[in-house]
Each structure stands twice: as C-alpha cells, then as structure tokens.
Amino acid sequence: MARLRLPLGWSRGLFGALLFLAACAGQNPAQKVFELTAVYNGVLNPVVEYESLPRCPENADALDVCSNPDVVRAVRKADRVAFAAINGAQAVVRNPSSSEDEVNLALNAAEEAVIRFRQVARSFNLVGGN
C-alpha cells in the first residue's frame, strides 16, 4: 500500500495538548465544543489535502505521490462519525434547555470522536503526534 508521509512533525503532541486543554482549562461546555471543533478542523485540513491528491493506480509503488482509495474511504468514514458527534455536541451546548447530563454525554462523545478521528488519520501518517 502506497502511503504519502506528509511532513507534519510540527504537530507532534499538539493535538493531545489541545485536547487536554479542552478538558482542563476551566472552559464552559460551549467553549469546549468550540475548541474541539477547531481541533477537528485542524485534523480535517491535512486529510483533505491528502484526499485531493490523484488516486493511486493499482500498481502504485511507495514513491508515487497519490492518495490510496482505501485510505480515502477509511478517513471519510471516520470523519462522518466525528462530524456527527461534533454536530450533536454543538446542538446540545447551544440549547439552553439541555440538562447537565446531556451536556456531559455530548461533550464526552465529541471528545472521543475527535480523538478517534485523529487516531485514524495518524494511522495513515496524515497527521503527526502521539
């Protein structure tokens, strides 16, 4: 499987640090979801740039600068899950009648979904970090 190794070493640890900040920096739920959405966008960016490369032919080798169709399918699938969680969390924290339990559940789901999306992107070397 041909993979493009993007030079994203700058982001090592940054995603984890941001998610930690999102959980611990004294933010209210709306601020946390806002930051999680920004983190999600930060993962999306290099994923989108990878997707926009020409698709690898079946006989692609490691030197081909291209996007593997299987990788594209996997990141698209992971993105749908992450986006649903982020979208749901936004709806909950922006609704004044949401209960504290609903807010906590939505926050946890969004945080886990963003972490999972990043893990999938990282498994294909599309983002850096641990």
Added chain:
Amino acid sequence: MSIAQIVAFFTKLMDWAPLIQAGVEGAMEAFEDGLQKVKVMVAEERDPTEQEWAELNAKTAELRNRLHTD
C-alpha cells in the same frame, strides 16, 4: 531504486509541494485561530457568538465538502 526513479519522485513531489504546504498551513491556522478565540471567550467569560459559530462551521463545511466530493 534507480537515479531516474528518485528524480521522478522528487519531480512529482515538487508538483504537489504547494498543496502539502497548504495543508500544513491550514491546519496551523485552524489551531491558532481556534485557540485564540477560545482564550478570548474564557477571558471575557462568555459563550461563542453566533457569528463565531457560523465562521467555524463554515470552515468545517468547506473542508468536509472537499473531503466527500470526488
């Protein structure tokens, strides 16, 4: 691996370098912009405004539209 293969690889890489660079810069901007906005919100003890949500979600929509369109 032959010299010709190495040269061909770097030629292709140079073609796509601006795109890769755009991804890195875009991700950095998304982080810095999002972090900065949240810092301001925390300092001002307020929720994101409708405009801030709209801008953030417009960026998400733009990226997702690109990701899910062949």
